[in-house]
Amino acid sequence: MDIQRIAAFSQGAEGGNPAGVVLLDSDTSTEEMARVAAEVGYSETAFAVAQDDGGKNWRVRYFSPESEVPFCGHATIALGAALGRHSGAGTYSLALNDATITVDTNTTPDGVVATLSSPPTKSRALADTEAREILALFDLTVDDLDPRLAPAHIHGGADHVVLPLKSRTRLAAMSYDLDKGRQVMRDHNLVTVMLVFIETDQTFIARNAFASGGVLEDPATGAAAAAFAGYLRDSNWPHGGEFTIRQGEDMGSPSLIHVSLDDVKGNSVRVSGTARDIV
Incomplete structure (x- = not known):
């Protein structure tokens, strides 16, 4: 399992909140995702499975070291950066447990910038x-x-x-x-x-x-x-x-x-x- 480690909301080359990101080839069990998240040890790890051949639609779940959470912003920003590397800049649709959101990603002189559109507030x-x-x-x-x-x-x-x-x-x-x-x-x-x-x-x-x-x-x-x-x-x-x-x-x-x-x-x-x- 390829685990990417990315800090989201960083200031240049420092700071930010570390997240694990795993782009899966196919679905895996809840128990396996929980195990990996606990092993990574960051506050959250995002697991994403592509839902189409174009790589623009993904099913996403988030796990802390102790529990699954319905939505995690910093892990979504980290996921956006990983998807940008995987499939290029653009807008990605993310199906969460309770909502569908989007994340946009592009590369700027200051680094990779990702923008999520949240669930309703x-x-x-x-x-x-x-x-x-x-x-x-x-x-x-x-x-x-x-x-x-x-x-x-x-x-x-x-x-x-x-x-x-x-x-x-x-x-x-x-x-x-x-x-x-x-x-x-x-x-x-x-x-x-x-x-x-x-x-x-x-x-x-x-x-x-x-x-x-x-x-x-x-x-x-x-x-x-x-x-x-x-x-x-x-x-x-x-x-x-x-x-x-x-x-x-x-x-x-x-x-x-x-x-x-x-x-x-x-x-x-x-x-x-x-x-x-x-x-």
């Missing part, structure tokens, strides 16, 4: 029990939250919770118990919890806890970025049609995520980033 307010448990997990209180944007349950192909913090220092100090986080996230069917600091109306700094997949933190999370975009739109945030998320800075793995969106609630959003091979 939606958001809702947190229930009191959710809010109490998730705040307690990170040793946060309501006084730590930025009043400009309420904490929320957000979705853009997978379920996340976002906690907007009013202090960059508090964001940098993020810590939690992995085992407790795994239980809380699985109890609430969450893929990640996104802690975010609002730098400007169109620039955000984020950290994403991914205990549900057995990983303490993701340095770049495209699925959460898509869900967050939908939430900003639902909240009538002045996003201006695009914004940037900086992530991974506090991990020493700086990552850059570009997001563009329209004003139609629920619509797909576009998430872009550069990808680099991991040597």
